Amino acid sequence: MAKLHKVYRCHPTQDDFSNHLLSLWLESFRRYENIGLIGVLFEMDLIADHSFQILTLSVLFPPPPTTVPRKKVKIQFTESTMSPQLQSLIYNSISIPDNTITMKGFVEVAEMMLGDFDQQAEVLLKFGHPIKELLEAVISSFFKCEELDRRSIPLLLDYFTGNIPSPLDLHTLSKFMKSHLMLPAMIKHISKPIFLSSQHNMKLLPQTSKNSLLTPAALCLVYGNLPEELRDEWKLLFSSEKHGESFTKLIKSVDGAGPCLIIIETTSDRVFGAFASQGFICGPRHTGDSQCFLFEDRQKLHIYNATNYNRNFGYLNSGQVSLPNGLGMGGQGENWSFFLHEDFDNGSSTSGISTFQKCWLANETTFKVKKVEIWLIGGKDTVTADSAVQDKLNQQRALTNKNETRLMLELSGKEFHGDAFKR
Structure with missing residues (x-):
């Protein structure tokens, strides 16, 4: 039996990578037992900075061969989680010209795929293919891992490629990834099944209904733009298909x-x-702050962030005479990014509202509502405004109701005196 000796020293740069690096090597090479590899022996020395040095690495093979066949590995271990394009890109990078996988190549690519923005940008450029081809391979593999409907892949691909900077180099690509956080999250997620096998069965995205109004592409984009602490737990609060076209039920839910x-x-x-x-x-x-955003789906994918020009974010009201009744975002009076009227049948949309980046969501001033869906994001049915803000809201609501009563009485010929009235 042949014995192969290699010495490799590594200083992990990622917390999650350092936690799994030893198991990465062990588990990844154990996978190859069915195609010829007998075992892996490690002798290691811990170093003060929590990295470690592999003193000897003995990989045992029956003769011949003394190397791991790349093609068999690819088919057996990544077929269910990676697109054929990405399989070829990764295995070409971790192998040497004589069609074998090396430990050094394996770890170097793993560090980049699971690394920071600069490292991920570097590995994409290292693949040496057109950026659109690379993005399609990443997106297709991510949809495969998450078991998502592939029909909306072109939407997400068009969104990313439409925003890619030119000329493209390590600096511009890294900067792009920092501003489009879903892309590096996808790269890291699809890399875990091959480089960190313990993560193989984990899903990244929240599980929504297959009948959700969001396409999988829009779900990816919205997820990546949510505050990180709120991303993972979603709960359906209201669906017009499930709860009916009732604004009263909508208010009670949200x-x-x-x-x-x-x-x-x-x-x-x-x-x-x-x-x-x-x-x-x-x-x-x-209510709301600069973390609020608008988005489009189906026709095209787009995120419209807050401009900080004003604070006209979320609005909800009902049963008033002098104020709008309905649910809206980004506006006031008769001008909104979108406004769902309390009759639940009609909506309004105005282009170029200053609260958010310029957009016209409905592409028409008035629209007919077909379906509405509202998800609680963050997992808790709690009021996010603090008690002082909530008290102020309650006071303003009471004052508004009082003013509405005054107006109604005066219109009916009655005189208003404090909390009482007379003819």
């Missing part, structure tokens, strides 16, 4: 529930929505 995502489909086949970072609280005042 009023004070916490951060949420609203999605609207129109009869003109437009799909758009918003993330309300502090949810909706019924009353005369807007």
Whole structure:
């Protein structure tokens, strides 16, 4: 039996990588037992900075061969999680010209794929293929890992390629990845099944209904733009298909529930929505902050971030005479990025509202509502506004109701005196 000796020293740069590096080597090479490899023996020496040195690495093979056949490994261990394009790219990178996988090549590519923005940008450029081809390989593999409907892949691919900078180099690509966090998250996630096998069965995205208004492509984009601490737990608060076309039920479901995502489909086949970072609280005042954003789906994918020009974010009100009644984002009065009226049948949309980056979500001033879906984001049915803000909202709501009563009485010929009235 032949014995192969290699010495490799590594200083991990990623916490998750350092935690799994030893098991990475062991488990990854154990996988190859069915195709000729007998065992792996390690002698290691811990170093003060929590990295370690492999003093000897003995990989035992029956003769011949004394190397791992690349093609068999690829088919057996990555077929269910990677697109054929990405399989070829990765295995060409971790092998040497004589069609074998080396420990050094394996670890170097693993460090880059699981690394920071600069390292991931470096490995994409190292692959040496057109960026659109690389992005398609990454997206296709991610959809395969997550078991998503592949029909919306072109939407996400068009979104990324439409924003790729030119000329493309390590600096510009790394900067692009920092501003489009879903892409590096995808690269890291699809790399774990091959480089960190213990993560193989984990899903990244929240599990939504297959009948959700969001396409899988939009789910990826929205997920990547949510605050990191809120991404992972989603709960359906309201669906017009499930709960009926009732604004009363909608209010009961979302009023004070916490951060949420609203999605609207129109009869003109437009799909758009918003993330309300502090949810909706019924009353005369807007809620939310600069973490709020708008998005489009189906026709094209796009995120419209807050401009910080004003704070007209989430709005919810009902039963008022002098104020808008309905649910809206980004506006006031008669001008909104979108506004769902309390009759639940009609909506309004104005182009170029200053609260968010320039957009016209519905592509029409008035639209007919087909479906509405609202998700609680973050997993807790709690009011996100603190007690002082909530008290102020309640006071303003009471004052608004009082003013509405005054107006109604005066219109009916009655005189208003404090909390009482007379003819």
